[in-house]
Amino acid sequence: MVQLKSFSLCLSTGLPFPGQKRSSILYHDKVCCARKFLSGYQLGARTGELHGNVYAVISKDGSDSRAHKQVVRAVSPSYKVSEISETSKDKGLRGKLNKIVLAYSGGLDTSVIVPWLRENYGCEVICFTGDVGQNIKELEGLEAKAKASGASQLIVKDLKEELVKDYIFPCLRAGAIYERKYLLGTSMTRPLIAKALVNIAKEVNADAVAHGCTAKGSDQVCFELTVYALNPTLKVVAPWREWDIRSREDAIDYALKHNVPVPVTKKSIYSRDWNLWHLSHEGDILEDLTNEPEKDMYMWTLDPEDAPNKPEFVEIGFVSGLPVSVNGKVLTPVSLISELNQIGARHGVGRVDMIENRIVGMKGRGVYETPGGTILFTAARELEALTLDRETMQVKDSLALKYAELVFAGRWFDPLRESMDAFMEKITETTTGSVTVKLYKGSVSVTSWKSPYSLYRRDISSFETGDMYRNSDAAGFTRVYGLPIWIRGAMRLRPQ
Incomplete structure (x- = not known):
């Protein structure tokens, strides 16, 4: 009597059946099952052509049945896939690396990178995902997907607290906004993820790290400059700069050929990055600058036209330039941003x-949704207007531009940014108090300011009172302050 056993077989990896030693597998251009099961019976197909379950006939005592030397069923897709079997165990198509840690999101790019790395570098691939507050659905089933793509394991680390304390809050305190609008949502997370990537590479004794940043974007610079700063001995593999894939459509085709599920289709191929601070959208119809973003593209914030007709007032409390409370309730950094995200999103x-x-x-063109961050930047700037003098504000604002540029350029661990951060920390020591803002159909406006370090003095500034500043004082001040202008004006009146 014989029994039928099923084995889940990843033919593209050359891995043995459960319970078998690797030496029992014939690894060749043709696929061979373990000798124990099929006595070297070769399947008439190459590795890339087989997917699914392989069935072998096994006798009751566990030995192979000589009368049943056949594969009962092998499921094969209708298309021919790229053949990872071209890679030997000693060397890949582009060389040999022992172990690579890949920054993995489970999206299109990193999904296809896993089999590509194994095929081209003959290496073990360990996937790493940093939990930076992305949509929880992005983390669901991630381990299964990574392993199905050929990764040996997936490592997930919660980086949210570190992201807020060590990256978001310093940028907020500095007032760092890139090119007048961008609140650096992606730029701040890249050095954090790359730092974790370097640490994991050390833990698992990897000789390389990899990322899925495109060759035309800024993210690749952010990743690699961090690696240079923290461990320049690590090799960095950037598939988008090496492979033959030239578009997201090509990447989708590659994924389909390798039976790797991806969360995009050729019909909708926005490139998105979601974390605790923001959600970005790039690509697809946005590449045509005459196109207005489609309403259904936005995934987080409500359309301002559909927002409540009644405004909402929110009080933000700060201590030394950093937010600590919402409407009088002290919150942890992550909880504070999460709370403001919810409030801001429902008001567009x-x-x-x-x-x-x-x-x-x-x-490039980017569309960003940053609900909580927009509220915080507005509140922080308004509180500084109350607690910083003119000269300090001007210097701080000029440095904020450079600070944002450094962060956007991936120079987080540059001594210049670190030195500027020390200045920002010192200069905002008195930026303590609260600001109340009004949210209404996409807008954020301030309605009140409070601070024990306020430089505003009603008894001085009032038009009706003020013994410290006499109105007659203005005449002498204006004469002295305007003296250079007076002299130039007098020169022009001289006869030639």
Whole structure:
């Protein structure tokens, strides 16, 4: 009597059946099952042509049945896929690396990168995902997807608290806004993820790291400059700069050929990045600058036209330039941003559509949703108007531009940014108090300011009172302050 056993077989990897040693697999241009099961019976197909379950006939005592030397069923797709079997165990198509840690999101790019790395570098691929507050659905089933793509394991780390304390809050305190609009939502997360990537590479003794950043974007610079700063001995593999895939359509085709599920189709191929701070949209119809973003593209914030007809007032409390409370309730950094995200999103706050200069020299278009961040930047700026003098504000604002540029350019671990951060921390020591803002159909406006360090003095500034500043004082001040202008005017009146 014989029994039928099914084995889940990843033919593209050359992995043994459960319980078998690797040496029992014939690894060749043709696929061979384990000798124990099929006595070296070769299947008439190449590795890339077989997917699904392989069935073998096994006798009751576990030995193979000589009368049944056949594969009962092998499921094969209708298309021919790229053949990872071209890669030997010693070397890939482009060389040999022992182990690569891949920054993995489960999206289109990183999904196809896993089999590509194994095929081209003959290496083990360990996927790493940083939980930076992205949509929870992006994390569901991620481990299964990574392993199905050929990764040996998936490592997930919660980076939300570190993201807010060590990256978002410093940028907020500095007032760092890139090119007048962009609140650096993606730029801030890249050095954090790359830092974690370097640490994991050390833990697992990997000799390389990889990312899915495109060759035309700024993210690749952010990733790699962090690696240079923290461990320059690591090799960085950037498939978008090496492979033959030239578009997202090509990547989708590659994924389909390797039976890798991806969350996009050729009909809708927006490139998105979602974290605790923002949601970005790029590509697809946005590449035509005459197109207004479609209403259903937005996934987070309510359309301002559909927002409540009644405004909402929110009080934000700060201590030394950093937010600590919402409507009088002290919250953790992550909870505070999450709370403001919910409030801002339902009022359509934080939508930005902009043309920006990428680090690589070209311009690009990005649409961003940053509800909580927009509220915080508005409140922080308004509180500084109360607690900082004119000269300090001017210097801080000028440095904020450079600070934002450094962050956008991936130079987070540059000594210049770190030194500027020390200035920002010192200069905002007195930026303590609260600001109340009004949210209404996409807009954020301030309605009240409070601070124990307020430089506003009603008894001085009032038009009706003020013994410290006499109205007659203005005459002498204006004469002295305007003296250079008076002299130039007098010169023009002289006869030639």
